[in-house]
Amino acid sequence: MKRRMNLGAVIAVALAPALATAADPPEKLKTFYFGNSYLENSMVGFHPILGKTAGRTWEVSALIHPGVPIWVHAVRQTEPDSANYKQFHQEGPAVDAIVMLQFAGMGLKYVTADIWEGKFKFDPPRDVGDIESCATIVREYLKMNPKGRAYVYTAWPSSPELREFRKRVEEEQKRSAENRDADRGEVMQKVKAKVEISDDAIEPILERFDFAEAWMAKDYVFEYTPPEMRARYGKYGGCIMRNARDKTWKPTLAALAEAAATTEEAVQKDLAALKLDIDQLRAAADPRAMLARGMGEAYRTHSQPHDYALLDGLKKEFPEMWKDGRLGMIPVGDVMMALDKKIKTGTMLPLKSVGQLAPGHMRSGLGRYMLGATFYAVLFRDHPKNLDAAIYANRDNYINKDHPQYPKLNIIGGFYVHEPDLGRHIEITPERKKIMDETIWAVVNGHPYTQVKE
Numbered sequence: 001m002k003r004r005m006n007l008g009a010v011i012a013v014a015l016a017p018a019l020a021t022a023a024d025p026p027e028k029l030k031t032f033y034f035g036n037s038y039l040e041n042s043m044v045g046f047h048p049i050l051g052k053t054a055g056r057t058w059e060v061s062a063l064i065h066p067g068v069p070i071w072v073h074a075v076r077q078t079e080p081d082s083a084n085y086k087q088f089h090q091e092g093p094a095v096d097a098i099v100m101l102q103f104a105g106m107g108l109k110y111v112t113a114d115i116w117e118g119k120f121k122f123d124p125p126r127d128v129g130d131i132e133s134c135a136t137i138v139r140e141y142l143k144m145n146p147k148g149r150a151y152v153y154t155a156w157p158s159s160p161e162l163r164e165f166r167k168r169v170e171e172e173q174k175r176s177a178e179n180r181d182a183d184r185g186e187v188m189q190k191v192k193a194k195v196e197i198s199d200d201a202i203e204p205i206l207e208r209f210d211f212a213e214a215w216m217a218k219d220y221v222f223e224y225t226p227p228e229m230r231a232r233y234g235k236y237g238g239c240i241m242r243n244a245r246d247k248t249w250k251p252t253l254a255a256l257a258e259a260a261a262t263t264e265e266a267v268q269k270d271l272a273a274l275k276l277d278i279d280q281l282r283a284a285a286d287p288r289a290m291l292a293r294g295m296g297e298a299y300r301t302h303s304q305p306h307d308y309a310l311l312d313g314l315k316k317e318f319p320e321m322w323k324d325g326r327l328g329m330i331p332v333g334d335v336m337m338a339l340d341k342k343i344k345t346g347t348m349l350p351l352k353s354v355g356q357l358a359p360g361h362m363r364s365g366l367g368r369y370m371l372g373a374t375f376y377a378v379l380f381r382d383h384p385k386n387l388d389a390a391i392y393a394n395r396d397n398y399i400n401k402d403h404p405q406y407p408k409l410n411i412i413g414g415f416y417v418h419e420p421d422l423g424r425h426i427e428i429t430p431e432r433k434k435i436m437d438e439t440i441w442a443v444v445n446g447h448p449y450t451q452v453k454e
Contacts, residue, residue, distance in 0.1 A: 035101030042371035045413020053388035092144035131313035209355030217303035
């Protein structure tokens with residue numbers, strides 16, 4: 001939800017002063033988050049309560065909008081009349097650390113004059129790539145707190161078989177663009193209901209999801225292709241689909257060039273941009289899937305190669321912050337990959353894959369605790385074994401529609417939580433918590449981008 005609300009009697013929090021040095025494990029923090037539902041999935045309203053269980057004071061504020069990548073938040077932070085700009089610039093001087101969700105963006109660098117079918121227009125053209133978008137927000141923050149800390153929170157890949165989730169996010173983005181200053185809860189009331197798929201129906205898909213393959217994305221293409229190139233990839237794919245019934249047919253440069261009304265040389269260049277050639281396409285079991293790399297598939301940014309390249313880009317933009325230990329990553333994807341390896345050894349039966357924690361959005365219980373605990377481990381530089389997971393363990397804590405100002409919305413600790421995204425609750429047992437805490441700390445401690453060292 002866009003507005004920060006008082007947690008009231010639930011927990012008392014105090015404004016924290018700027019850190020003397022970034023290396024000191026803080027006892028108090030005031031944090032400010034930029035994101036969408038993947039940020040909301042961490043249960044922002046639980047963060048102060050979670051911190052209190054370890055003896056920490058953790059105050060949170062956030063700008064959370066449906067489906068938006070970080071470039072949307074960056075644009076709003078350059079619009080002094082926007083509600084987002086006013087909130088952040090009012091609170092920013094007292095904020096110790098900001099967190100920016102990297103989600104389904106336009107690649108590392110992408111200069112354009114308009115986007116989302118003209119809903120956002122830029123004159124002159126603007127770089128809406130992830131590096132410049134995060135850098136824009138950090139620059140605004142440093143004007144208010146030159147010694148502040150900044151982190152990128154990594155999104156996670158989901159099973160490509162679950163298409164309905166992506167359709168819902170596309171609808172969220174559309175509605176969010178049309179209602180720029182609306183609360184997340186208000187926008188979500190206008191989002192069309194997704195096709196209901198039962199948990200039992202999707203469980204086999206989640207169990208067989210190869211998380212490591214998706215996260216490591218060995219064939220990742222760093223450059224987000226421009227619209228005219230994506231249009232040609234679409235025509236190449238259409239050509240392949242039209243000939244699919246002929247089992248003997250294989251794509252050729254001539255056939256693809258004819259379909260896209262271009263030259264064979266242009267087709268070769270388009271394939272080379274995806275690290276492909278015509279021979280690879282002809283040998284592929286699903287050549288259309290190979291071409292999808294260039295179709296503007298934003299969710300491919302939910303990968304380790306992209307996130308690491310993003311941090312490398314920010315290190316170059318802010319070398320002093322990096323040197324001081326004030327720039328880093330909240331590496332959820334790496335935590336999930338490490339956890340997946342343990343789950344596959346049978347340590348968390350009946351779970352068979354980390355994919356079962358997140359059929360798109362993160363399920364309540366163990367999955368959402370993982371997010372909150374990873375936030376805590378990085379921001380407070382402390383082992384999550386010191387946390388009590390009780391607030392995340394009880395499904396009843398995720399539902400509250402008694403807020404006096406928003407009686408129809410599910411408001412948890414001052415922040416909107418979309419109830420349909422909670423999914424099947426994954427139990428947090430003492431054994432599972434121990435494995436989770438150890439996994440998080442093993443990843444966070446000494447990670448190349450967290451700046452946390454025990």
